Amino acid sequence: MRIFAALIAFNAGLALASPAVSHEFWIEPEAYQISADGTVQGILVNGEDFEGTTLAYLPLRFDRFTIASGMRQANVENRIGATPALDVAPFAEGLHVASYQSRMSVIGYAEWEKFLKFANHKDFEDIEARHDARGLPREDFREGYWRFAKTLVGVGTSAGRDFRTGLAVEFVALDNPYTDDLAEGLRVQLYVLDDLKADGQVELFEKAPDGTVEVTLHRTDADGIATLPVKAGHSYLVDHVYLREPRAELAEEADIAWETLWAALTFGVPE
Template identity: 30%
Template structure:
C-alpha cells in the first residue's frame, strides 16, 4: 500500500495510467461491490488508498439517480456500494489538482508517449503543471445507461454499449464540447493495445478483438489560466468495462 502511495506522486508516475477496478463488473441487484483505484502501466497497476487529499468526487449514477460512494480513509478498496436497480450503472471519480514539475527531457517523453500533439512544439521546455484524473467504470447488465455523463472537464462517453457493440463508439468531451484530435488508447490485460484519434466531432470507433476487461484512456493538455503558478493543466480520462 505504501508503495502505491509513493508511486502516485513519484516523477515517473505522472506518465502512469489511473483507472477504476470494481470487484465485479457484472453485479446482481442487491450485491455489494467494492471499487479500487489503480495506478500503473499497460493495465497492470497498484492499489491507491482512499484519500481526502486526492478525492474531489466519487459517485455512481444509475436508474435511481446519483449517490456518493462511501469508503474508509487510507484504505483499499477506496469505496463500496450496493447495486439497487437493474441495468447499467456508471462509477465516476474526479481528483483534485496536483502540482508536478518535469524537466524538458521528461516532458518531451510524456508528450510523445501520450500523443499530445497540440503542444508538441513546447517539448524543449520544462513543464510546470497541475494534473487531474477523471476515471469511470461501467458496471451491471443491460443495454441502457452506458452513456450517462458526469460533466467532468475531460470525459470519455460511450455512444454505443461498450459491453457488446463492435466497434465501440466513443466521444471525447472537453468542458462539455466535442474534442478533435485526441489520442485514444484501448488496452486489455493480455497486452492488446489499439489506438485512434477523435474526429472533428470528437468521435472515435475502436474494434475490440475479444471479450474481457478493457481500459480506454486519453490525455489532453491545455494552458493554465493566466496568473497561476504553473504553465499547463493535464487532464487524464479513463473508462473501464468488461465485454
C-alpha cells in the same frame, strides 16, 4: 478556493510526485457484471499498461466520487484508507456508472527530453513551439495534472446507457458493453471542456483473460466518436490526455507551466 484546495492536494501528495504518477489512473471493478444482490466494488489504480498500484479511499485526493444509475446518483462513501475504494450496494438492476474527479497534483521535469517523450506519446501538437513561445524553461519546470475516471458496471440485467457525468474530460460509451451487439466495435464519444473532441487520440488498453495487455491507438471523428475493436471476455481501459496552458493565477500559485487533464473509462465485455 479551488486553487487553495488544489494546493492542499499537492502538498499532501508531494512525496508521491514522481514520473510514475504521470501514467494512467483508472477505476478497475472487482467484477464488471454482478448479480442484482451483489456489491459494486472497484479499486483505484495508478500505473501503466493496465497494471499498477492500488490506491486507498482518501477524500483529500478527490473533489468528487459518485455512483449513478438511471436517475439516481450518490456520493461514494467509505472508510478513510479503505480498499477497495469503491464498495457500495447497487441502486437496482441496470448499468451503473462510477465517476471520479481528483484534485490537482504536480510533477516536476528536470529534463526536457522526459517531458517531450511524454508529450509525443500523448499527441500534444506542436509542443516544442508552444513551450518556447511562452518563454518557458526547458528544464526544472512543473506540470499540474487532474484525473477524471469512469467505470461501467452491469448489475443484473445490466440494461441502461452511459451518460455525461460532468467531468471536464470524459468518455461516454454510446454502446452498452453488457447488452449490445459489439460485432462492429464499441463506440465512445470524447468530450473536452464541454466540447466534442474531434481528431483526438484515444489509447486503448486491452486485457486478455490471461492478463496479457495489448495497446492500440485510435482517433475520434468529426463528432468526437471513436469505434473501438473489442473481444468477448476481455476488459478495457480507454485513455485520453488534454494539455492546456494554466490560468495565470493557478500557474503562479502552484508554480506550474502546463496542466494536463486525463480521461479514463473502463469496462468489460462478457464471454
